[in-house]
Amino acid sequence: MLKIARMRVSVLTAAVSVRTRTRWLLRKWTESSIYMTNLALMDLLLLLQLPFKMHAAYNTWEENKMLLCSFLESFYFVAMYGSIYTIACIAIDRYIAINHPFRAKQVRSKKNALIVCVLIWVFVMSATSPIYTFRDKKEGNFTCFHGFSENGWSTAIIVCLELFGFLLPAAVLVVCSIQSIRTLKASKSSNPKKQAGVRIIYSSLAAFLVPFTPCHIAIFLQYLVRNDLILDCKQQKNIALFIQVSMNIANVTCCLDALCYYFIAKEVRSTKKTLKLSISRARTTSTSEV
Template sequence: MTSNCSFEEVDNLMKHLELVIYVPIFLFGLVLNVVALLVFCVFLRKWTESTIYMTNLALMDVFLLIPLPFKMHATNHLWHHDLHPLCSFLESLYFIGIYGSIYTIMCIAMDRWVAIRHPFRAKQLRSPKKALGMCVMVWAVVLAAISPAISGFRNNEQRDFHCFHGFSEKGWSPLVIICLEVFGFLGPALVLVYCSVQTIWTLQESGQHSPRSRACVKIIYSSLCAFLVPFTPSHLAILLQFLVRQGVIEECGMKTRISLFIQIAMSLSNITCCLDALCYYFIAHEVRSSNRSFRLSTISQRRATCSTSEV
């Protein structure tokens, strides 16, 4: 960045704007995700593929929310240089939550695609144990990719610093940004969109208009919303900031606007914790409906058995 290009006005604006964005996201997101965990783990107590993925998504959202108060503090305060390890740990939690959510939403779309597009193979490809295995794999991949990387993206200099800000040049290297954009966003986004479009098309072609079918379509749209709305602007902003870092964009006014855009986009990306509540609601409604249908079918079978035995 050129020395005559000042970002002080952008930084001063974000000191206040981030608080306005983060406080309601943290409060609502924490309540919604804790309630979701209670509903799926305590009240429903039926471990289907959907509830397993939703529980994992809620856990990822909690991991994203935990660092937010520290992120708000770091915006307005310098941290002592001895707190570099704590900062790296919190940054790891934050990015694990983001990319864990991305891959979990992708798994939900793939699971729905298999169930709707390939119903005869679904019994072999889908099961609660396999869903749990996929969630464990998501955790393993994200932990392996994020934790070592984040720890090396900060210069451990003997001076105070702003946590969640000022990554080193290593953190903005072409290899890191390409992997982040391709494997962290574009790849999962293409899988999500493809599976979602194919699933909706299959439901429409089948001519089914049952409540369960409509609930499935709502889940698909809510998953798309929870993915595309928060993560598309933030990854576009990362790409633009990378072009600034590489010297492709040099005009001061453009760099200032990109600096403001990336900070707002990254702040608003945390709204995924609240948007995921749409998925929680529809999944819980679907599970309750399936439980009710199962109970009704069981009662009908018992009545039929009793009527047959009386004849």
């Protein structure tokens, strides 16, 4: 009986310690860290597609692997547009925190950030589901990640892709970033944290516009080619090369997004530590003078 009682006590102690550690870990999370983790997961998903994409660039796939190819293509676009919407949500969250600090206490929370990330996954997965209809089942051996059927280049698909996949998030990011930069620069304080915040905003703008703008221009040009609006053979070859190069640049840059945000967050934390240290030193000096 004594051994059983001791075992029960040890089990209860272990459960309490696990619960305590879980609560401690949850306290360490912030809204920004949740968004950055979601961005890292999106980039990891994109990175997992690259070996298949590289293999498909030099090899044809058999017809019985068409479903696997559509599955990989779907998650490739889930990762890309999930990253786009996550970066846009980071910009919105930053805008609320900077421009509406009192309102932010009611709107911003770890629970809301987690809900937003889940909604991003649901939205992009449902929006990319038509990819399973983009291939002709009678085409035999095929090249995965290339050669979509005419369904994939229809006007409705491309308009939705360009408008909701790029232009709308880009507009949200640019507007929120401009407003946040104006607010930070309008403050008269020479706080190092303000300068770090401006650098964060410029970095996020570059991480979004540099990789995603060229590839969506290339997608639009390829749409014009597939719909016989550009007929010149040389221009068609240049556009085909442009879309491949721009998509590869977007892939590489996406994989660096989370790393970029990590170092930015690290810079902010170091700035906070320096600021606290300078404040404590100032207080010590003033006390000693008194």
